Amino acid sequence: MVNINYYPTRFSDNEGKTVTWADITVKVPLAKKSLLQCLKIVREPRKTKTILSEGKILVNGEQLSSTDMHCISRYVHQDDLFIGTLTVREQLIYSLGLKRCETTLIGVTNRLKGISCGESKRLAFACEILTDPLILFCDEPTSGLDSFMAVQVVNCLKDVARKGKTIITTIHQPSSQVFNMFDNIGFACPETYNPADHIIKTLSIMQDEREFLERVDKIRTKFEKSTFGVMLYRKSHGQESLQKVIGNKDLKKRKMYAVSFSSQFRILVRRSFLTRMRDPLLLKVKLIQVIVTALIIGIVNFQTQITGPTIMNLEGLLYNTIRDMNFIFLFPSISVITSELPIFLREHCCARIYSASAYYLAKSIAEVPEYIILPFCYSVIVYFMSGLYLAVKAFVIYCSVTTVVTNLAISIAYAGACIFGEDSLALTYMPCFILPNLVFGGFYISFHSIPIYYQFISYVSWFRFGFEALQVNQWLNYKTIPGCEDDATEVANSATNYCPAFSGKGLLVRRGMGTSEIVILINLAILFVMLIGFRIIGLIALLLRVRLTK
Incomplete structure (x- = not known):
């Protein structure tokens, strides 16, 4: 005994x-x-x-x-x-x-x-x-x-x-x-x-x-x-x-795992996809949330006519689009990810069923269809209800920006969830990282007006690159602003006569933004690089968490 x-x-x-x-x-x-x-x-x-x-x-x-x-x-x-x-x-x-x-x-x-x-x-x-x-x-x-x-x-x-x-x-x-x-x-x-x-x-x-x-x-x-x-x-x-x-x-x-990486990846993709499809809080509720939010934004800005006084309204609409793509998806995703961490740690650390990289990559790929469909639904409702510039090319760019920003927000959620491990900690500290990027995104304060000691925040703000891409996509198509052709109206300061600029290009210059279509491609590329970067940060954090758990 x-x-x-x-x-x-x-x-x-x-x-x-x-x-x-x-x-x-x-x-x-x-x-x-x-x-x-x-x-x-x-x-x-x-x-x-x-x-x-x-x-x-x-x-x-x-x-x-x-x-x-x-x-x-x-x-x-x-x-x-x-x-x-x-x-x-x-x-x-x-x-x-x-x-x-x-x-x-x-x-x-x-x-x-x-x-x-x-x-x-x-x-x-x-x-x-x-x-x-x-x-x-x-x-x-x-x-x-x-x-x-x-x-x-x-x-x-x-x-x-x-x-x-x-x-x-x-x-x-x-x-x-x-x-x-x-x-x-x-x-x-x-x-x-x-x-x-x-x-x-x-x-x-x-x-x-x-x-x-x-x-x-x-x-x-x-x-x-x-x-x-x-x-x-x-x-x-x-x-x-x-x-x-x-x-x-x-x-x-004997190998570390019973099957190859490709087999692990294939099975985990299917499992993650089924999980996303069957959980009502992960798909149905989120779809309703996106549609209701888009309808509210569309009703408030329904068929807004382009005039001097309404320019600020449409600029607010474009910035609100970037903000919605972050807050609708980012914070709820943190809780979803942290809730799966105990299962992952048991299956990986204890049972050694699959590798951490296979799980992380499979989960990322399985969610791609969802985070393409949801921002597309939002874009269709908001774009055609609000009276933005009607053109196929402009609409495609608008959808592309919302999709990339949405997936970037999910990448940030992955990184935060893997770093903090608990949704309570992540939801407490993540706003400290997100809010400065929101403030210096180019809407509340123009880029050239930001104090020099805060400008570095603007250069790493995904709100800025998304907002600038939507601004260029919208206003570069307007050679003149209706009702703002006369020089006298530019300096008039009233609710009915105020004109911030005579043309769309003038509006962009006023905010310190680019004035060519190449800016859209550059900003999309930057957003995509940030998307990949935050995913890598999340993977590194997950591997470190696994190492500390052993």
């Missing part, structure tokens, strides 16, 4: 002694996690205190590294994390005793109805045994289940064990029926006594109580001298090769 204390965590056993999985009983819940960390199964976050352990972990007499252990084993976590918009069949590729619910959505709490807790727990087992591991670690598989469902889950474990797999389970307060399903507990107890309570009470050690220490040491000594203890020692120290268990597979030659 082995005794595990937590003052802090200490695994106490005499040097050279053997511990068998069936005989480990823990009196502190946190100790089981420390035990799994010592077994190199649970990756320990660097922010937690390091677990120090001595000795060797042998599998059939051979010592394995953490990487080797992950190659032949899988770990079923206590809490089930799935992408709730997938069906069970899609999660598993094929079903494993879940045929009744194989086409049912897994479900999202308070949003999508899905499978039950028991089915979710069995799905967690199925996901881990798809790769046919030799060893399966299960962290409290009956947690949160009633006694009936707990029995069903343990029965699933026994079915897997009968197929020659090694199953190591930590279980908390099992019912009598579940407790009796385990073949080897290692210590007898009275028939009328709860077995789990008996073992915990028997092995509990009170600090500075010599009587308790002597009792536990006596139990350990008798076990070592028993027939079963001697047999266990010989078996664990024998020369049986691990090769007999894993066949002809060489652990050193």
